[in-house]
Amino acid sequence: MAVWSIFKGFWTGTVRNRANLVYMLVMPVVFLLVFGILPRIGGQTLPVAVVDDDHTVVARAYIAALRQTDGVHVEEVADDAIGDTLRSFRAACIVTFPHGFQDAVLRGQTPQVIWVNSPNASADAQVRIQRLQERMQEWTLLGEAGVQQATAGHADVSGTSGGDRRAEAFAAGMQEALHLTPAFASRAVSTSADDRASASLPQEQQAVIGVALMFIIFTVFGSTGTVLLHRNSGVWDRLLASPAPPWQVLAGYGLAFFSVGWVQFAILCLAGAAFGSPVPLNPPAIAVVTAYVLAICGIALCIAGLVKNVEQHMSIGTFVAVTTSMVGGAYWPLDIEPEWMQRLAWFVPQGWAMNGFKAAVLGWGATPDTWLSLGVLAVLAVVFFTVGMVQLRYS
Known part of the structure; x- marks a missing residue:
C-alpha cells in the first residue's frame, strides 16, 4: 500500500541521515540537560529577594538574620x-516587610510578612x-522575649525614645534562644487570581515539557521540508502520477510528519525520566x-507551500519555534510573564499546550481548563492540518 511505502521510505531516509x-x-x-536539569543540580543556596518597605530597626534585624542563615542568599x-x-529566576521567593511592620511588633501584635513564592520554585526549594x-517565627518570639526583658528592667522604655530602645531590644533578643514554638504569621500572595490559575507545573516537568514542545517544531519543520526537496526534484510529480490514489500519498506523508513529532516528544520524555524528571502520560x-x-x-505544511526552498522554511521554523515558545510559556511559567505576554500566549499553540499539560499533570481531570485547552488545540489541528494537506495536494 502506498501509505506504508511512503511512511517507510520517509523513516528510512531519516534514519540513514546522521544529521x-x-x-x-x-x-x-x-x-534539556544544560537548561533544564543542570541548573537545579547542586543548588544548595536558596535565593531570597527582600523588599523593605518599613525601613526600621526591626525590619533590618530580620534582614540581617536572613543574611546570617546558612544556605540562604x-x-x-x-x-x-x-x-x-x-x-529572571533570581529568587525562589520574595519576602516583603510592609510599612508599619515595626509598629505592629512593638504594640505586641502578630507581625505580618508577605511571601511571594516563585511558580518555578522546585519542590526542594518549597x-x-x-x-x-519557621525560623522567622522563632526569631519573632526571641525578639518579643527581649522586649519583655527590657521592659521589666527599664520603666521608661515605653516613651518616644524608649520606642527605639524597645526596637533595639527586639533585635538583640532575636539572637538569644533556639527552641521556641512558632508565633509568626505569614500571608502568601498568589501570583494569579485564584489557586487553580496560580498552580504551576513542577520545575523539572516544566523544563521537559517546554523543551519537548519547542523541539517538536524544529523536528516537524525539518521533516516537512522534505516536501520542498521532493517538489523541486520531481519526486512529488512522479508520486501523483503513479497508480496510487492521491489520498494515499497525502496520508503517507501526513502520517510520517505526525510520527516525527510524537517520536521527538517520546525521546525527550525518556530523557527526562533518565534525568529523574518523569512526565506522567495520562489520557488527557x-x-x-x-x-x-x-x-x-x-x-509547517502551510509555510512549506509559501516558501521557495528548504533554507527559507527552516529559518521561518526556527523563528516560530523560539518566539512562540517564549511567549507560550515553554521556557518559564506563564504566571511570571508580563500581562501583555500572558494575553498573547493564548494566540500560540504552546500556550494552550502548556495549560493543557498543567491540567493533565496536576490531575485536574475533566475540568473546563482541560476541555478548553483540548478544544482549542483540536480546532487549530483540524484547521491548519486540513489547509496544509489541501495545499500540499495542489502544490
Whole structure:
C-alpha cells in the first residue's frame, strides 16, 4: 500500500541521515540537560529577594538574620523589580516587610510578612522556604522575649525614645534562644487570581515539557521540508502520477510528519525520566500532545507551500519555534510573564499546550481548563492540518 511505502521510505531516509539523528537525539537532550536539569543540580543556596518597605530597626534585624542563615542568599530589591526578579529566576521567593511592620511588633501584635513564592520554585526549594518561615517565627518570639526583658528592667522604655530602645531590644533578643514554638504569621500572595490559575507545573516537568514542545517544531519543520526537496526534484510529480490514489500519498506523508513529532516528544520524555524528571502520560496529556503535533504539522505544511526552498522554511521554523515558545510559556511559567505576554500566549499553540499539560499533570481531570485547552488545540489541528494537506495536494 502506498501509505506504508511512503511512511517507510520517509523513516528510512531519516534514519540513514546522521544529521537528522543528531538533530532529533543529541541536540534536544543536550538542551534539556544544560537548561533544564543542570541548573537545579547542586543548588544548595536558596535565593531570597527582600523588599523593605518599613525601613526600621526591626525590619533590618530580620534582614540581617536572613543574611546570617546558612544556605540562604539575600538580595534586596525594590517593589517595582519584583516581576523582573521572578522572571529572571533570581529568587525562589520574595519576602516583603510592609510599612508599619515595626509598629505592629512593638504594640505586641502578630507581625505580618508577605511571601511571594516563585511558580518555578522546585519542590526542594518549597520545603526550604517553609523551614525559613519557621525560623522567622522563632526569631519573632526571641525578639518579643527581649522586649519583655527590657521592659521589666527599664520603666521608661515605653516613651518616644524608649520606642527605639524597645526596637533595639527586639533585635538583640532575636539572637538569644533556639527552641521556641512558632508565633509568626505569614500571608502568601498568589501570583494569579485564584489557586487553580496560580498552580504551576513542577520545575523539572516544566523544563521537559517546554523543551519537548519547542523541539517538536524544529523536528516537524525539518521533516516537512522534505516536501520542498521532493517538489523541486520531481519526486512529488512522479508520486501523483503513479497508480496510487492521491489520498494515499497525502496520508503517507501526513502520517510520517505526525510520527516525527510524537517520536521527538517520546525521546525527550525518556530523557527526562533518565534525568529523574518523569512526565506522567495520562489520557488527557496524550490527547494534548496529539492535537499539538497535528497543529504544528499543519502550520509547517502551510509555510512549506509559501516558501521557495528548504533554507527559507527552516529559518521561518526556527523563528516560530523560539518566539512562540517564549511567549507560550515553554521556557518559564506563564504566571511570571508580563500581562501583555500572558494575553498573547493564548494566540500560540504552546500556550494552550502548556495549560493543557498543567491540567493533565496536576490531575485536574475533566475540568473546563482541560476541555478548553483540548478544544482549542483540536480546532487549530483540524484547521491548519486540513489547509496544509489541501495545499500540499495542489502544490
